[in-house]
Each structure stands twice: as structure tokens, then as C-alpha cells.
Amino acid sequence: MHPEDENDIISKTQLKQESEALQKLGARLVSLSPSQLKNIPLSDNLSDAIKLAHKISNKHEALRRQLQYIGKLMRSEDPEPIEAALDVLTNKHQAATHAFHQLELLRDELISEGDEAISRLMEQQPSFERQKLRQLVRQANKEAAGNKPPKSSRELFKYLREIMVDKQG
Template sequence: MSEFEHDDEIVSKSELKRAAEAQQQLGEQLVSLAEGKLAKIPLDEELLDAIHLAQRIRNTREGYRRQLQLIGKMMRHRDTGPIEQALAELEHSHHEQNALFHQLEKQRDAILATGDDAIQQFIDTYPNADRQKLRQLYRQANKQAEQNKPPTAKRELFKYLREVATA
């Protein structure tokens, strides 16, 4: 056996640096999360404390940079698979929620443009919707638009559509 038969185990210095940079970027993503989203990610107490400290010292440039490096170092000694998976799930749910809101905005605009036909389509999609309330909000929104008033009924219509869709 020669010394070159174990080439697959040799990792270049550049590759190690790229891996360390990836771990540090993962740490930066964690630091940028809000507390509610951070609670959904499986983190141990030591790493969570380091993230909270980085969030508190965000305004001090050098201290923040060093804290991010420490978080990156801590991440290299942990299994980051569950953390990456939880971040991906958060991102996916965020995209789903945005897509739902865009769909609801289109449905609201269709209701305001066509009236009863779009209301019926919405009720077909969401049978628990109240037709009377939808028609009332539709009439109020049209009346406010004719009188050049602020679109409060239009916003209320969107809130109601969102409430029905997420219920």
C-alpha cells in the first residue's frame, strides 16, 4: 500500500476554509432570526447564549465579527443537519405564506372587479366563508372607492379573506 491510496480522506486547506465559512454563514442566519423563529430551531443552551449575545452587540463592528466567528467555530463542532433542516422548513413556510397572501390579494382584486362571480368562486374554494359578509365588504369597498375615501373596507376584505383561508 502506498501513501496515496487514502486520497479520499485528505481534505485541502481551501476546502476546510469553505466549510468553516459555510458554518459561519449558517450562524449569521441564526443571528438574524427573530426570537420566535429561533425558538423553533433545535439549539443547545451554549449556542443559543452565543446567538443572543451576538444579537445584543450587533452595533459594535469588531465585537460582532468576533462573536460571529465564535458561533461559526461552535457550529463546526456540532451536527448542523437538524439546524439546516429547521431553517429550510422556516424558509419554506415563509414562502408558502407569501404565496397564499398573493393568491388572496388576487382574489380580493377579483372580488372588487367582478363582484358576485368572484365571491362565488371564493366560497367554492372556502365553503366556511360568509357570503353576506363578503358582499357587504364588497359594497363598502366600492362605495369608498367612488367617494375617494381611504380603502379601509378593501383592507377589511383582505383581512377577512386571510382569516377564512387560514382557519
């Protein structure tokens, strides 16, 4: 046996691990919604197999076989662009969650600190209407004091999101 041939030989264990990794990647693809799948570069065969897996998701054994088939199709695909697209989707989700939490914190700060916080926000973001912010904060505090549902707090959050998302988008 030549020394070059030894490098070309891949063990059965390694083949099995690679196959399982591709099958897991296929399962991640199946877990995505159709709108998320549009952003991922897939061959027609793989795309069709994933659509079929969505249809048979309530039949355990059939889904298992379909996932194996998707794993088999994945062997003829380049997994790197697919993994990169999945990472982008994951990061977008994490970024959206972070932005959501930041808006919640800003809303809570406005409600607890009142005019002081509104002035700071107006300095950073002059596109807000001071009067509307003050009105929503005042209403939110009244609702909280009266043990009423936080309708104004929700409206304040929506207003913050509207202006902040328009600024970014």
C-alpha cells in the same frame, strides 16, 4: 505514504471553505428572531453565543469576533439538522407570502367582478356569509369611486384571511 492516507488528507483551502460555510450558517442563525430560533436544534453553548451576538449587534468588530466564535462552535455541531430547520423556516415564509398574495388577488377579483365572483367563492367555500361579502364589496367600490381610503377593502381582506386561515389551520 499509503493510498488510504491520501483520501484522509484535506487541503487547507477545503478546511477554510468549510469553516467559512459554517460561519455563514452561524450568521444566518444570528439573523433570526428568538422565536424563530426556538424551532432550530442548537446546543446550549451555540444558543448562548447567538443570544450574545444579538446583544452586541451594534458593535461591528465585537459582532465580527462573535460570529467567528459561533463559526468555531459550529464545527462541533452537526449542521444538517440546523440547515433543514432553516429551510423549513424559509419555506414557511415563502408559503405565507404566497397565501397572502392569493388572498389579495381574491379580494381584488371580488371587488371588480361583484356578485359573480361572490357566487363562485360561495360554491368553493360555503363558510363565508354571502351578505357580509356583498356588503364589503359594495362599500369597497363606493370608497374607490369616491377616492376615499380603502377601509372596506382592508376589512374584506381580513374577513377572507380569517375564514381561509381557519379552514387551513
